[in-house]
Amino acid sequence: MLIPCPHCGTRPVEEFTFLGDASVKRPASNDPSSMEQWYDYVYLRNNPKGRFDEFVHHSGGCRAWLVISRDTETHEVFGCVTVRDYGKTKGGKA
Amino acid sequence: MTSYRLSSGGLIDRTASLNFKFDGKSFTGHPGDTLASALIANGVHLMGRSFKYHRPRGVITAGAAEPNALVELREGGRKEANTRATMIELYEGLTAQSQNRWPSLDFDIGAINSLASSMFVAGFYYKTFMWPKSFWEKIYEPIIRKAAGLGTASKEADPDKYEKAYAHCDLLVIGSGPTGLMAALTAGRSGARVILADESARLGGSLLNEREEIDGDSGIAWADGVIAELGSMPNVTLMPRTTVFGWYDGNIFGAAERVNDHVIAPSPYEPRQRYWRIIAKKAVLAAGAEERPVAFGGNDIPGVMLASAMRTYANRYAAAAGKSVVVFTNNDSGYRTARDMKAHGVHVEAIVDSRSESKADAGGVPVLRGRRIADVGGKKLAAGIELDDHTHIGCDAVAMSGGWSPIVNLACHRGGRPAWNDQILGFVPPDTGKDFIVAGAAAGRMLLSECLADGARAGTLKGKAPATPKCRDEAFAIAPLWWVKESHGKAFIDYQNDSTAKDLPLAAREGYRDIELAKRYTTTGMATDQGKLGNVNAIAILAEATGKSMEQVGTTTFRPYYTPVSFGAFAGPFHGHHFQPVRKTPLHDWADELGAVFVETGLWMRSSWFPLEGEDWLAAASREVVATRERVGICDVSTLGKIDVQGKDAGAFLDKLYCNTFSTLAVGRARYGLMLREDGIVYDDGTTSRLADDHYVMTTTTANAAKVMAQMEFAHQALFPELDVTYVTVTEQWAQMAVAGPKARATLQKIVDGLEMNDQSVPYMAALEVTVLNGVPARLFRLSFSGEHAYELAVPADYGNMVARAVMQAGDEFGIVPYGVEALSIMRIEKGHVAGGELNGTTTAADLGLGKMMSSKKDYIGRMMAQRPGLTDPNRQCVVGIRPVDPQDRIRSGSHILKDGDRPSMAADQGYVCSVAWSPMLNMWIGLALIANGRARHGEVVQVWDGLRGHKVMGEICDPVHFDKENKRLHA
Amino acid sequence: MPKAPVRSKPVAVAEVILPRVSPLADVAVQGRFGADRGAPGVTFSVRHPLSIATVIARAGKGKATAQALAEYEPRWAGPDQYFVVAQGRGEGALYRELKSALDGIASVSDQSHGRVIIRIEGPKVRNVLAKGTPVDLHADEFPAGKSALTQMAHVGVHMTRVGEDAFELSVFRGFSESFWEWITEQAEEFGYQVR
C-alpha cells in the first residue's frame, strides 16, 4: 500500500505505524463525572469494514502524525492529512 | 543415443558447446538452450518421477508452468530443489539431479506405489491417517513426510548474495511477447518511463516460439528490431530474467530478477538474485496464455507434451520431441504443431481432432476428425496410441492441446475473480481498474493482430493509439473436451500432485463439492505449479460432477507468488551480519580498549562488564560495584534517550507528558520525572534538566527512547497542538558518562575547566553547562542512579573516547574502575531504584512507591485513568525488597511469592520477583518484588517459589532500599 | 586517533580543544573496492568534521524561519524543520550563530556530532540508493537541492541530492559504521572508490 504523506510524498506503508481509529477525541475535563468519556477515549475503537479514518505515524519519514482515510476492504486510499489539519476540519467525536 | 537435435534452425548458438551433467551423466548443449531443451536434444525424455505414484515423467511444457521436469540444480550450498528444467538456462558446467526417486531415476522402488494405486485415491491421507489421534506426531507424520516431498534442500549455507531494490515507472509491462513489446514501444516512444520485464533470458515471448509474420518479416526479426529500439531509449529499462510474481496495493509489483542463475557461480561482487518492488503508475499484464492438457490414459508418459511446447522445442531450440508424432487437439492451434514439425522434417502421423469439423490448415497431415486418444502406450517413453474407436497408431511423441487459459494470475492477486468465457473456453481476467490493464492473450485475445492492437492501446498513456504493423493471423476455434472417459489408464489432471480425472467426481460424491474444498481434498492445484495446467480441467470435471456451470464452480484463489521465489531473494542482504543494524555508543572504542564485554540492548551494543583476567561476569561486576562504592567508577550511559525540548511552552508540554511538574523547575537544575500512559500505567522515567527558560533536555530509558519520542509527537500534534514547543532527539550528539563514588568529585575536578566543584557550585540535582579539558563543551549533571555521590558528564560525541580516557587518567590516583550495565543494575537494586523489571507495563506510580509524584494540580497524560478503582486498590501488588532468610540461599528472578505454608496455585499467588542481584555489599542475593499489599508486609516471611527450576527458598519481605537506607552516601 | 590502552599512560591535555574523531575514522578506508573493471560506479567520502544543526520553527514562525535561513542553504527535514550544514566552523560556532539569529523564531539544536554525513556520487549512484530507499530518485522527481527523510537497511536516513549524480546521506552517528558496511556492499557490483 502507498500512503500519500502531505510532507514527504507517496511512500510505502512499511514506513508508517498505525494507531487505529482517528475519530476518538481526548476529553477536556478532569472531573470525575467525565470518567465514562475517558473509558471510551482510552478503550473504544471503531473497526469498520469500508471507509475508515486512522491515525498513522510517518515513523520512517518525517515523523508527522497523519490521518489516512482508506477503505479497509479494498485498501483504496482516499486521502491523507496531518493530524492537525484533520482536527481543524473534522474534529472527531468527543 | 540418437540425436534429436534438428539440423538447422532455432535460436541456439551452434558455434559454441556447453557441457553439463544430468544425474551424473555428461551431455552437451548450446547457448540458448534450457536444461529441458538440451536434454530433449540429447534424447533424454525421462526427467523425473511423480510425487505419489513415482511414475516416469518427461517435460510437459516449455515454460513456467512445468509440473514434471523438476530437478535439483547445482550442488552443495548452491543446491536448489524443485527447479523447473524448462526455465533453467544452460551454462557451462551445469549439474542437475532428478528428484523423488530411489535408487535411480530409471529404476525407482517407489514406483510400486503405482501398483497399490487404488489406495492413493482422493483424500487418501485423511482417510488413512486419521485415528488413533496419538499416532499423529510420532508415527503418521514421519511416514507422510518421508513419502511425500519433492527435492531436498541443502543443509549448507548459501554462499551467494541476494539483494533488494525499488524501481519506479510510468508504465510497467509484464511480458515481452507481441502485446508487451507493442505496449512498451508505444509508451517508450512517447517518452514515458517504461520497465519491460520478462521471465525469460531473451525478450520476445511467444514470438520466439512460433513461426509468425509481422511487417513482412519473421516475428523474431520484428521483436529484435523493437527490442533494439527500446534498448536505445534512456527512458526504458529492460528487465529480462525477471519474474513479476505479485500485484499489491498501490500498484506495487513484486519481481524476482535472476541476475546470476545462468552462470556457474556469481562474481563475489554480484548477487545471485534481486528482489524488486516496482512502484508503477500504470502497468500492463501481457503474460499471454497457457495451453492446457487433455485428460486421457497415459497423458503423463514421457513423450506426451503440450502441442505448443513441442513446436517451441522445435522452433526455438531446434530439438525434436520425437521421431514420429501424433497431435491430439480440440482447437485450431494444435494444427500449428503438425505443420511446424513437418516443416522441421519430423514425421507427423496424424492430427486427432476431437471436433467433427475444422477449417484449420493441416499442412497435408492426415486429420482424424471426431476422434480422441483414449490411451498412450509405453512406460518410460510413449509407444503408440489407442483411439476411442480402438484404432492403434504408432508414434513416440504425442502433442496435446486442450485449449488455452489466459494467464490471469496477477490480475487476481488483489481479490478479483476471473470470469468464464465460452468463446475461448477460458477464464478471463476480472476488472483490474484503470492503472492495471490486462492485454493480449492474457485478456483472452487469441489473434496476433488483436494482441498487437491491444498492446498499442495499453501503451498509449495519452492521446490516440498508434497503428500496428501488419501480421498474419492464425484462426482460433475450439470445442470443449476435458476428459476422454473411454481411457483405461490413469488420466492425469494435476501432474505434480498425481491427481487424476477420477479423483474429482469422487471428491464431489464424498461431499467436497466446493472447488476450494475439492482442491484440498484431492490436492489438485497445490505445490510449486499451483495448478497452472490442471485447474481448468479440474473445474470442468467438477462442474460436470456437480451439475454446475464453469462460472458457478469458479476458480480457487490466485495468490502471490506466480511462480516460486527463493527465500534468499526475500531475505535479501538482511541476514547474518546485516540482519539488523548495530548501534554503537560514542564510548565504544574506549570500552573496547578496556576489555569490555558488550551486550545487545535493542540495537545498541552496551558495555556490560569489564573482566580482568580470570573473572566471570559476576566476579567482574561485583568488583566494579565495590570499587565504585569505595572509590570511583565510570560508566557509559550514552544510550539513554536525550530529547531537546524548547519553546515558550516547553515547561507546559512537559507538565502534560509527566505526572509531576516541570514548569516550576529552576534553570540549572534537574528533576526525576515519571511518565504515564493514558490508561494510567507507568510508561517511562528519567531526569529532565532545565538549561534555560525555554530549553529543557529530557532523558528517557534506553529501551523506550523511540517510543517516547513518538508519544511526544502524538501528544503535541494531536492532543495539544496549541502549545508552542519543539522537540528533537539529541541522543547521538552526546557521549554521556556516569562518574560515581566517593572520589567522583575529586576525579572530575581535575578535568572541569575553571569551576571549583562543591555542594554550592554543583549541588545535588544540578545541571550545568561547563567546559572540560581546556574548552570541550560539556554538560555536568549531579545525578545518581547508584546511590553514590555521582555525576553525569556529557560531551559532544566526537570527543567521547578522549574524554573518557581522560577521566580514567584523572581517577587513576583514586583507583577508578570502568563499570558496565551489570554493575549499574546491581547498584540500583541495592538502592531499590525501579527499572525495566518494575516498569513492565503493569505497574502504577503508586505500585512503584512513587504515588506522591502524581500532581493533583494539572492535567497530564494518564491522570484520569490512574484514579480508577482497579489501579488504586490497596491490595495491588507493589514494589518491595525481598531477601532470603538464610543468606546462603539464592532467590531467582521470576519466582512467585507464596504465604508460608501455602501450596502453589493461582489463588495463593502473592506476587513475583522482578529483579535480583548478588549484592557484593551485603554478601547475599537480594531482589525487588511486586507483592500484594507489600508495603504493609515488611518483615513477613514468605516462600519464594521458582516453579520453572522446581526450587523454593524462604524469603523475607523488606524495604526496597537494601543498602544505605539513610541515603548518606549520595551527599557524602 | 590511535587505539591504545591508556590506563597507565598520561593523557596529554593540549592547550587547544581536542581533535574531533569521526566514528568512521577506522572504517572508511581509502581505496578502490568491489568490481575492479573500468571507472568506479560510485565514490564515497565521509564529510567530517562538519557543523550540523537542527532548526525547528516555533509556532507560527515557519515563514520567518525559512526566510532567516535562506542564506544557509537549509536542508528540509520535516514540516518547518531543517538541517543546516557547514564546514570549517569551530566547535559550537554554527549552533551559537543560528541560536542568536533565530532567537524567538526557531529552536536550534547542535547535531554536529550526532549525525554522520556520507557523500556518494558517480554514474551508478541511483542504482546503489535504490537498493535502500523507496523514494523515486529520478531527476524530475528528486532534483538537486531536494531532501527526503527515509529509511535504508532499517536505518533512518536524511538524504539530500547535492548534484546531478551526487547525494549526501545523514545517519545517526551510532549507526554510521553499520550503515557504511551495508551501503558500500551495495556498491560492490559497480566498483567503488573511497576518498
Ligand SMILES: [Zn+2]
Ligand atoms: Zn512524511
